[in-house]
Amino acid sequence: MTRAFLVVIDSVGIGGAPDADAFFNGSRPDTGANTVAHIAQAQPLKLPVMDALGLGAAIRLASGADTPGLDADPTGAWGAATEVSPGKDTPSGHWELAGVPVPWDWTYFPDTQPAFPDNLTALICKLAGTEGILGNCHASGTAIIDAHAAEHMRTGWPIVYTSADSVLQIAAHEESFGLDRLLTLCRDLAPHVHAMKVGRVIARPFVGTDGAYTRTPNRKDYAIATPAPTICDDAQAAGRRVHAVGKIGDIFSMRGIDEVRKGDDRTLMGHLSDLVDTAEEGSFTFANFVEFDSLYGHRRDIPGYAGHLEWFDAELGRLLPRLRDGDLLIVTADHGNDPSWTGTDHTRERVPVLVYGIGAKSLGQIAFVDVAATVADHLGIPHTGPGKSVL
Ligand SMILES: O=P(O)(O)O[C@H]1O[C@H](CO)[C@@H](O)[C@H]1O
Ligand SMILES: [Mn+2]
Numbered sequence: 001m002t003r004a005f006l007v008v009i010d011s012v013g014i015g016g017a018p019d020a021d022a023f024f025n026g027s028r029p030d031t032g033a034n035t036v037a038h039i040a041q042a043q044p045l046k047l048p049v050m051d052a053l054g055l056g057a058a059i060r061l062a063s064g065a066d067t068p069g070l071d072a073d074p075t076g077a078w079g080a081a082t083e084v085s086p087g088k089d090t091p092s093g094h095w096e097l098a099g100v101p102v103p104w105d106w107t108y109f110p111d112t113q114p115a116f117p118d119n120l121t122a123l124i125c126k127l128a129g130t131e132g133i134l135g136n137c138h139a140s141g142t143a144i145i146d147a148h149a150a151e152h153m154r155t156g157w158p159i160v161y162t163s164a165d166s167v168l169q170i171a172a173h174e175e176s177f178g179l180d181r182l183l184t185l186c187r188d189l190a191p192h193v194h195a196m197k198v199g200r201v202i203a204r205p206f207v208g209t210d211g212a213y214t215r216t217p218n219r220k221d222y223a224i225a226t227p228a229p230t231i232c233d234d235a236q237a238a239g240r241r242v243h244a245v246g247k248i249g250d251i252f253s254m255r256g257i258d259e260v261r262k263g264d265d266r267t268l269m270g271h272l273s274d275l276v277d278t279a280e281e282g283s284f285t286f287a288n289f290v291e292f293d294s295l296y297g298h299r300r301d302i303p304g305y306a307g308h309l310e311w312f313d314a315e316l317g318r319l320l321p322r323l324r325d326g327d328l329l330i331v332t333a334d335h336g337n338d339p340s341w342t343g344t345d346h347t348r349e350r351v352p353v354l355v356y357g358i359g360a361k362s363l364g365q366i367a368f369v370d371v372a373a374t375v376a377d378h379l380g381i382p383h384t385g386p387g388k389s390v391l
């Protein structure tokens with residue numbers, strides 16, 4: 001028996017999505033967005049480990065983009081994966097990678113003020129025990145905290161906002177509002193929001209005073225349940241241990257998952273490293289590193305995004321030689337978030353699929369669901385979903 005590690009670097013897209021023109025940041029379509037290529041074109045980018053696995057080659061395959069500095073002859077197996085789900089968000093991407101494309105159209109809140117229907121606002125007030133809410137619009141999560149934190153701390157009203165994703169987010173101060181109270185509010189609201197086919201309620205706790213506010217790692221996503229069993233369910237049903245690192249547990253509503261390890265990305269890397277040493281034979285480890293997206297992509301911070309890619313690449317270089325013979329490790333992504341693009345929302349892109357442990361080869365253009373089929377094939381377990389193994 002061998003082990004499988006599936007590592008999602010959140011939002012690290014490589015351009016070229018054939019349906020990018022149907023997705024938008026404001027009024028600008030995502031056509032031409034390319035997260036990694038545009039960072040590499042903006043500043044020197046040194047990613048020797050992922051480039052050796054085939055990152056530069058995957059970008060050229062996905063989009064034909066120039067990839068300065070990413071020009072290695074791959075020693076890993078590399079491909080470019082295309083998503084079919086009608087959403088460029090985290091649940092859509094992860095579910096499809098796990099073998100379950102989204103079978104419905106998500107509900108999005110309109111980019112108007114108010115953004116939420118009155119009956120939903122009334123429900124939030126009732127659950128929160130407040131007279132009103134702040135925000136009630138599309139916003140960047142850091143900007144809306146800066147705009148409303150003082151009023152929030154004075155009135156106790158939660159800050160409620162959305163984005164181009166199918167999501168309802170509630171920001172509240174960990175101390176003045178209370179972390180447990182925020183999490184309870186989001187948990188109790190989630191079933192009502194899910195019934196509208198809105199994918200997630202996200203708790204966005206923050207701390208600070210007097211214009212200096214920071215969000216904390218106590219973010220929690222309450223996602224709608226997957227409509228069918230995923231690779232996590234398949235692995236668990238086959239008696240395999242399933243380890244989740246980061247927000248994987250939230251994205252899959254804990255279905256098919258045995259244990260979760262959380263924290264900021266540096267802490268998560270420690271967890272992944274420990275699992276390389278200790279995960280059981282035959283186990284499946286599914287990790288998400290979210291800070292590419294939350295700290296740099298949505299903030300349109302090109303140097304920050306580049307620095308995080310270089311940090312991850314160096315850590316990956318220390319991890320790979322410690323894998324056991326027969327282990328499989330896949331690095332991939334769930335959508336794009338081009339920091340050079342208009343707006344602050346995700347960008348519809350293809351994603352890299354970089355496979356360590358099966359030698360050097362081009363996998364060509366593949367589907368997100370092929371990742372799940374590949375993990376199942378490697379673990380030697382029955383897989384209920386679609387997709388074709390690349391092994
Ligand atoms: O701007 P922040 O709060 O980081 O929110 C972003 O994060 C959410 C989840 O990816 C997206 O829907 C987008 O709104
Ligand atoms: Mn994501």
Ligand SMILES: [Mn+2]
Nearest residue numbers: 293294298346
């Ligand atoms: Mn995001």
